[in-house]
Amino acid sequence: MPRQRAVPTLTTLCLQSLAQHMQSLWAKDYSDNYLDEYEFRFLVGPFNDLTCGLVQELLGLLGTSRRLSRAALHLLLLPHLQQLSLRPCPALANNALGHLIVLRCQGLSVLDLGGCGRLSPSVLVDLAEGLPRLSRLGLAHTQANVQVLSAVGSCCRHLRELDVSGCKKVTPRALRHLGYDPLARSPGCLTLRVLLARDLEHSEDGDMVAAVAFLLLALPHLEVLAHSALPDALRLLHTRQLDGTKDSEGFPSLKELAQSRGAAPKGHPLTLPLRQLEEVEEDALGIVHAVCPQAEEVSVWLGDSPGPSGLRELPDWECLSRVTLGCAGRHGRALAEVLPLAQGLGTFLRTLTLHGFICRDPLSLPTLLASCPGLQSFSAELEVPPDPHAHAEPPEEPPALPPVWATDLLPHGLHQLQSFSLTLAGPVPAAHRPALSSTLASLLCEAPQLQTLRLLAVPFPLDSVLEPALAGPALRELRELSLAESLVSAGAVWQLLGSDGPLQRLDLSRCPDIHRRDYDAFLQAVRKQRLDLDITWE
Incomplete structure (x- = not known):
């Protein structure tokens, strides 16, 4: 999936050379002769002829590489800087x-x-x-x-x-x-x-x-x-x-x-042009909607139980396209409660972020995603209730062959989705795993524009989830992949490295099935093939 490092442009090479020699050449001369002189208004020097954009790019390069000194900064404070x-x-x-x-x-x-x-x-x-x-x-x-x-x-x-x-x-x-x-x-x-x-x-x-x-x-x-x-x-x-x-x-x-x-x-109702609203409590949604009817983004804190209007107020916002919901109560709320909101906003919803919801019904997640075909970004931190019969069941034996999951749970696809993040808290009951695995497999096969994918702390094997997408034309736009604390094998990583695409960052932090020898082998392959890929592991 990762590509070879691109040849830098001549402009980039020139700016990198300037940044490399800034302190030893240009800044040294300025420090020796002019640094403490504040009488002059302008400097006439080698950087005056640089365009505004190049000066700003050079300043950014010096700043990110921690090479920006007092003298260098003085030299680049030019009249045409914007x-x-x-x-x-x-x-x-x-x-x-x-x-x-x-x-x-x-x-x-x-x-x-x-x-x-x-x-x-x-x-x-x-x-x-x-x-x-x-x-x-x-x-x-x-x-x-x-x-x-x-x-x-x-x-x-x-x-x-x-x-x-x-x-x-x-x-x-x-x-x-x-x-x-x-x-x-x-x-x-x-x-x-x-x-x-x-x-x-x-x-x-x-x-x-x-x-x-x-x-x-x-x-x-x-x-x-x-x-x-x-x-x-x-x-x-x-x-x-x-x-x-x-x-x-x-x-x-x-x-x-x-x-x-x-x-x-007693006249016209007061309305405001606010587009973004933060930290609104659930019982205040009706008031906030009345005063800010043009809001496009809202973040809401939910209690343990729904209010008189609650989430039902949100679909009435005609311009609403970005929603963040957080459970502030002690017990959390069921993910299924978000379904009427998703179905009400439908194709208008572009960003959905969820914190602290409980996924009691494993089919609520695919139903939620299927209700929002226009999503561009989705992020969820979900809890899965423990299996009450887990202690009475014998331990599972690994299957002889990896399971083949269904990939048709999202019939309309998510053709605009660019970022997807899912974090699962706690162990996932065996009864939930087929539905969740099929949901992820369907997502990866039906989101052709996906650029950022984070599957964090997923406690069931992901190899079979990734397999259908890697075997087909999916994930061709993926640039960032994080599988931190999830169950993924070295073989699946090798398959990622061998497929075609622009992957630039791969996070394997605290993956229990990835060992030091695997990480060293990945890095060796990246260096040998001169791939533009950063791999994180610890």
Whole structure:
């Protein structure tokens, strides 16, 4: 299945040569003569003639190979640079570097400072004020505070995406500055569409809920707001209990903002353009659906027992195509409960992720998959109930010949499926194995576009499951395969290595039937045939 390593392009070879000699040649000269000089605004050197894309590619190559030094970074801070990420090298990001970025790279549209905790709030303010073209800004785990977000709200007029996750100094008042400038009495980042604000410092719940509700009303184009208080803020807006939310620091009240959005207490219902919703509890689905009817993606936490509306609310979302369901209760929920949802959304469902469901009926999994022929990604962590008669049965004897499983459990196929992941917790009763094995065999034969396959901790042999797909034209697009902790033999791996396809990553971690001698033989074959394949085993 893996292919031989492709011959690198001339551009790639040149960039690799530059990266290899950067420290010993170009960066050395700069370090010896100019590193501590900050009077000049621009550098005239060997990298000025590189296009923006090549400079960004060189920066990425240096960062991923851990060759990016302070001097090399200075050399590549060029006026025509449009994207810069310091996430791979946060230790290099100090206040002096922040000033250089403002001085030299005013054409930046994307700046990611995630993890750069050494940059002071005043420098972050200078960056927000001095880079007017920013459309995407990453400030996760930095010293961003109310002054920083005030500068962002006032100056970053083209900002579409902002990440302040993990910023412990971001308070509810700081968030409000993104939606409104109380000094200028004008709106803030009206173009903002994505705001990631996870894991902020805990404050008074009411203050944070009101602040999130303020942003939802003040930012008319907001499509994604990732914050744990979002469901409560939606509930607050739905109930219209907005009196008493007047802010003493010059911000308009929630009631004033709601009226500006055309939602009077007895007028039109308030709706928001949110496309993605996280951590919604099952009993709040009705409210969330009423306020966010255009949602395309939702993740829901389910209790031990269904609510009054429960999962039945989800198919009523006309635009819904990506669903994540997690069981937060102690006992889990039956996988069969997801079937009405899958049948209701049908061909519209593109992504389905399940956590903690119990597969009591082995046919519920193929029925679920067959109900969603338009799936592009499926991931499930399932529990299988123990067999109550297991202790009374004699141990099974291995069959003389490997079983031949049915491959017709998915009559319509999954022709758009690109990623499939299944994790099984606990031993699987003997009565469940034929149905689950046939389901997997059918899937592999009926998903011609499959690129990523993960069968994790599967406690029954997978050789016979893989055999039908390897014997036919299936799995020709597979690029990543993980069989970690599953039962697969060395013979099946050799069959994978001998078949045709673009496989690049193979994970055999903790597979009990794969031994060190097998792993060494696989690596030897990869080196001998110069295959573009990484194999993991431990």
